[in-house]
Amino acid sequence: MAAVPAETAVPANVPSHIAGNAATLTPLQRELIGRAAELGRTRFAPRAARHDREASFPFDNYRDLRDAGLLAICVPKSYGGLGADFATYVMVAAEIGRWCGSTALSYNMHVCSCMWSGFIADALDMTPAQRADHERIRAIHYARIVDEGKVYSQPFSEGGAAAAGKAPWGTLAARVDGGYVVNGKKIFASLAGAADYYGVLCTLDRPGATQRDSLYLAVPADAKGVTVTGEWDPLGMRGTVSRTLLFDDVFVPDEARLMPEGLYFQAASRYPHMFATLSPTYMGIAQAAYDFTVQYLRGEVPGTPPVKRRMYPTKQVAVAEMRIKLEQTRALFLQNARDARVDPDKDTRMRLLAAHYTIMENANDLCRLAIRTCGGQSMLKSLPLERLYRDSRCGSLMLPWTAELCIDRLGRECLYEGGERDEAIEA
């Protein structure tokens, strides 16, 4: 009997689905994740090294996202979008992050403008007049995205306590006839110079204004008084091009509102998952670091010699540890995806912070383990692993939920119930 040729006898390694067991997905989820995977593998991954090296914005990837309809992923179906819910979006975002972290992270800023004004706003309290006004205005924003392929970003960081949720925004919007005049500065504004509209978080300029007076305004990138400034030469996530934005007496009409006045504060207080959309990118990076390690140790990384390193027991132990950490991360990621709702109970909020922290920190740890396990040749610039390592480091710096602030809140809120105080300690 003729021997079976070696290449047909050896089963190929099949990387995991980002959602683990894909059989549990809805048809829409499966289809959209598949669309993202196809784009990621064939378009984003081959371009990622160049955008990283040049710290250039991936306009080419955005053209592909637009052509694939993915810019409208969280635009409600009634407005011509794909109508993805929280769980669907985060899995798609993680799949994009698997191939290009910078694209996934900046895409998140765009998608948040649809999600916050979309199903999150729908879950919040508004007067009938506010609701009607919101419907009228968001139709304008969604038509720009669906019909014209416009891109929104989400600059809220200012370098003070506001982005950590501890003070009102320093960027001010003064109410004037027919709209607002915006003045201020935003740092780390992903998509600076690339977005068509900057979704700026600011404070309504009035005496005694507090965080309740937050406003969320879409400022056209080409409006008079908008300037992009500053260098962009960071450690990682270089393709996000997160430069500084200056707003100098920028007039925007009432229709710039992405949420009614006061609604952002309600959203931030009642729908905490709105801030958890930064971590899916890092779930994707964690998966990519693991995928690379398996491929590398099997001698199957394209463009490298087919040298196998998998037979060493220490490497097998390291891969086992990585797989355990990856599955722990995915389990929390998926639970978090399912938990999103308005007014979650305290336990859900604590789980959410724990999940966010875990994804951000484990992504970096998996990249660290990947480099240690694969060895010196694996961290050459010709391979993606060193970029994954640098990109992964950025996760736990993202406000409002940096790793430190997650720990801060978890420690305090797990030990104290609302309003509880300690008695003064006697000297």
Ligand SMILES: Cc1cc2nc3c(=O)[nH]c(=O)nc-3n(C[C@H](O)[C@H](O)[C@H](O)COP(=O)(O)OP(=O)(O)OC[C@H]3O[C@@H](n4cnc5c(N)ncnc54)[C@H](O)[C@@H]3O)c2cc1C
């Ligand atoms: C690649 C990348 C892309 C980004 N894109 C965007 C974007 O599109 N939009 C946007 O708005 N921002 C964006 N950011 C900014 C990010 O969310 C943070 O705001 C930014 O990294 C904060 O930097 P900082 O040094 O000014 O932080 P600081 O405010 O100096 O904080 C430093 C650390 O101190 C801790 N800390 C801060 N405030 C408090 C407090 N009140 N109490 C206790 N601890 C505190 C936190 O752990 C924080 O990590 C991006 C950042 C990166 C790295």
